[in-house]
Amino acid sequence: MTANIDPLNPASPPPRAFASGLQEAQRNGAAGEILPSPPEELTERIATAARAWEVLAASHRHLSFTQTGGRIGVELTAEDGVVTPLSPSALFDLIEQEGAK
Numbered sequence: 001m002t003a004n005i006d007p008l009n010p011a012s013p014p015p016r017a018f019a020s021g022l023q024e025a026q027r028n029g030a031a032g033e034i035l036p037s038p039p040e041e042l043t044e045r046i047a048t049a050a051r052a053w054e055v056l057a058a059s060h061r062h063l064s065f066t067q068t069g070g071r072i073g074v075e076l077t078a079e080d081g082v083v084t085p086l087s088p089s090a091l092f093d094l095i096e097q098e099g100a101k
Contacts, residue, residue, distance in 0.1 A: 047099075048095060048096065048099035048100070049095050049099060050099075051098070051099040051100075051101065052094065052095045052096075052097075052098035052099035055098040055099070055101050056098060059079065060078075060079035061076060061077060061078050061079060062076075062077050063075070063076055063077075063086075063091075064077065073085065074086040074087075074088070074091050076094065
């Protein structure tokens, strides 16, 4: 799986709704609270994604992520070189499907 997005140098600033939400959370102290461990649901989802990554790699398939403007694109490349664009919902379906194996 590859990521072609540089998280340290984004192409555009975050949306205003996100920035204002973050500022509000910081004012309310929510941003300063750190849990001792991730919530159980998050831990399970991370494990599912890791299993999906392993299944894809074992079958010589990989995901590529690109950013164009404010949009993120996802493509699945199969062993035979066929590239299939994936919608966000298709990406999450693929993670759930492959991670369950």
